[in-house]
Amino acid sequence: MKSRKILLYLVFCIFFAGQIGLNGASHAQGQIKLRFGTLDGQNTIIGKGQAWYLDRVEELSKGRIKFEIYWSSSLVPPRQLLDALKTGVADVSFLIPGFYPSKLSLQTVGTLPTTYKNAYTFGMALHDLVLTTPAVSNELANWGGVYLTSVAFPPYNLLSKTPINSVDNLKGMKVRTFGGMAVLMKQFGAVVVSIPTPQVYNALQRGTIDAAIYPPLLITDFKFHETAKYLWAQPIGTTVSSLGMRKTMWDSLSGDLKAIFRKAALEHQIAYHRIVQVEGSEVTAKKMLLEAGVKITPGTKEATALINEKAGPIWTDWIKKMEDKGLPGQMVADKFRSLLVEYSKKVPK
Numbered sequence: 001m002k003s004r005k006i007l008l009y010l011v012f013c014i015f016f017a018g019q020i021g022l023n024g025a026s027h028a029q030g031q032i033k034l035r036f037g038t039l040d041g042q043n044t045i046i047g048k049g050q051a052w053y054l055d056r057v058e059e060l061s062k063g064r065i066k067f068e069i070y071w072s073s074s075l076v077p078p079r080q081l082l083d084a085l086k087t088g089v090a091d092v093s094f095l096i097p098g099f100y101p102s103k104l105s106l107q108t109v110g111t112l113p114t115t116y117k118n119a120y121t122f123g124m125a126l127h128d129l130v131l132t133t134p135a136v137s138n139e140l141a142n143w144g145g146v147y148l149t150s151v152a153f154p155p156y157n158l159l160s161k162t163p164i165n166s167v168d169n170l171k172g173m174k175v176r177t178f179g180g181m182a183v184l185m186k187q188f189g190a191v192v193v194s195i196p197t198p199q200v201y202n203a204l205q206r207g208t209i210d211a212a213i214y215p216p217l218l219i220t221d222f223k224f225h226e227t228a229k230y231l232w233a234q235p236i237g238t239t240v241s242s243l244g245m246r247k248t249m250w251d252s253l254s255g256d257l258k259a260i261f262r263k264a265a266l267e268h269q270i271a272y273h274r275i276v277q278v279e280g281s282e283v284t285a286k287k288m289l290l291e292a293g294v295k296i297t298p299g300t301k302e303a304t305a306l307i308n309e310k311a312g313p314i315w316t317d318w319i320k321k322m323e324d325k326g327l328p329g330q331m332v333a334d335k336f337r338s339l340l341v342e343y344s345k346k347v348p349k
Contacts (some may be wrong), residue, residue, distance in 0.1 A: 021316030032257075034249070035068045037075035037084055037092035046151070047071065050094060052275060053149055053243065053268040060260045067092070078092035085246045086144035094151065096241045097178075098179055104142055106136045106327055109336045112180040113311040113317055115304045116155065116340055118347045119281075120273035125154035125339035126240040127269060133335065135289045135328050145244035151272070153215050154281040155235035156181065157299075159224055160211035161204065164232040165297050167306050174199055177213040180314050181237045185213075185310050187310045197222060204228050213237075216285035217276065225294050234299030236307065267323035270348050 036054060040047040054067045076084045079099045084090035097107035110126050130136050130147045140147055158164055160173070171189030182192045193209045197218075203209045204227040213236055219225050229320060250258070289296060315333055322329025 009112075019089065031064060031066055032253075033068055034091035035070065035075065035089070035092040035269065036067045036092040036094075037070045037073075037081050038310075039073045039078035039081070039096075040071065041221075042069075044221050045180060045276055045284070046153070046192055046221075048280075049276045050151060050243065052271045054092075056264040056267060056271075057261055060264055061257060065257065065260070082143055082145065082244075085244060088246060088248075091246050091249050092148065093145070093244055094241060094332045095145075095244050100143075104139050105325065106133075106139055106320060106329075106332050107240075107242070109318065109332055110150075110152075111178075111237070112269040112315055113184045113307065114236035114340065115307050116238075116344050118344070119152040119154045119238075119277040120269060120347045121340055121344045122238050122240045123150040123269050124346070125274060125336055126150040126152065126242065127265065128339050128343075129332070129336050130242070133332065136332060140244055141247060144247050146247050146250040148243040148245055148261055149268050150240055150242050152240040152276075153238045154217065154277040156213045156215050156237050156239075157234060158211055158213050158217050158232040158236065159204075159228045160230045161207075161228045162210065163230050163295070163297065164211070167201045167303055173211055174209045175211045175213065176203065176209045179237075179239070180311075180318065182212055183314050183317075184236065184307065184310055185238045186306075187347065200224060201227060204294065215281055216289060217281045220285045220288045225289050225292050229292075229294050231289060231294050231296045232299065233296055234303050234307075273348060297334070313318070 002003070037038050038047065038050060040050065042051070051069070054069065057065050075090055081090065081093040082095055082100050082103060085093050095104070101108055107126070107130070110122065116122065127150045131277065137147055156173070164170070167188045170185060173190045174193050175184055175185050175190045175195045176195055178194060180298040182194070185192050193203070197202055198227065200209070200212050201222060201224055204224060211228070214224065215238070216231065219231070286296065319329040319333050322332070
């Protein structure tokens with residue numbers, strides 16, 4: 001009888017230890033270890049921007065928080081990163097709202113076409129929007145997550161095989177893009193082609209597409225500039241993603257640790273802007289493009305005015321779609337646009 005009790009106890013211990021491993025975080029010797037999943041690679045500029053935040057949290061926590069990082073979709077595929085929070089496979093995930101339009105609907109406001117020029121503007125606008133708007137934060141909570149910080153791309157430009165210096169050049173051009181920017185391109189007469197990013201290189205090379213809309217840092221990361229030699233540096237839009245934590249994990253943290261995550265998030269916005277846009281996109285990526293023989297043509301006031309004019313109906317359509325779902329689309333769009341204006345005036349030097 002005694003040996004049976006011992007055996008049952010050992011089985012319970014093994015099962016409990018396994019559950020800790022399956023659910024991601026562990027609390028060995030007072031240190032909280034968190035599994036972080038992302039689709040980005042460790043050496044990409046976007047990956048470095050994400051890593052800054054994780055490193056800063058570890059530093060501020062004085063070692064009480066430790067991240068176990070799974071780069072390049074090595075934890076789960078990209079479109080499973082949100083579900084990974086709910087199942088406990090991940091404790092922190094990199095989340096692209098456009099991958100989950102039915103789950104993070106209101107956050108897709110950060111993918112609508114705009115002509116603002118800085119990652120900081122987009123990042124802080126979404127950051128404030130989520131933290132001060134329960135309708136937005138509750139969407140993530142419904143899927144077992146809590147928002148931590150935003151991850152904004154610098155403005156998307158147009159890489160092409162032939163020169164572009166006006167929206168008139170877009171007519172009939174086969175352009176790879178997505179979301180609100182796809183609607184915008186159609187309004188200028190372009191033929192939108194929807195293909196995954198890993199297929200863009202070959203599509204440009206074979207002429208399946210004539211152009212692709214990406215920020216310079218992604219163009220160089222994926223080496224698209226080897227197949228297309230013209231960049232129209234006209235801001236067209238962007239996409240603002242985020243990092244989210246498993247809600248049950250967040251709820252278990254002490255108040256001082258939660259404050260560390262929030263403090264690091266504000267510092268992250270400035271550091272991320274420097275890493276991703278000032279150094280990465282504006283310096284490193286554009287220098288690489290020029291050295292590879294890419295001709296960079298600046299955007300124009302005329303194109304900016306036309307894009308803003310065409311973007312208006314796209315925002316209106318987004319608002320209607322949200323309202324039809326019973327979501328406060330008008331309020332969220334108005335607030336986000338107001339925050340974009342506010343933070344466009346506060347971009348760090």
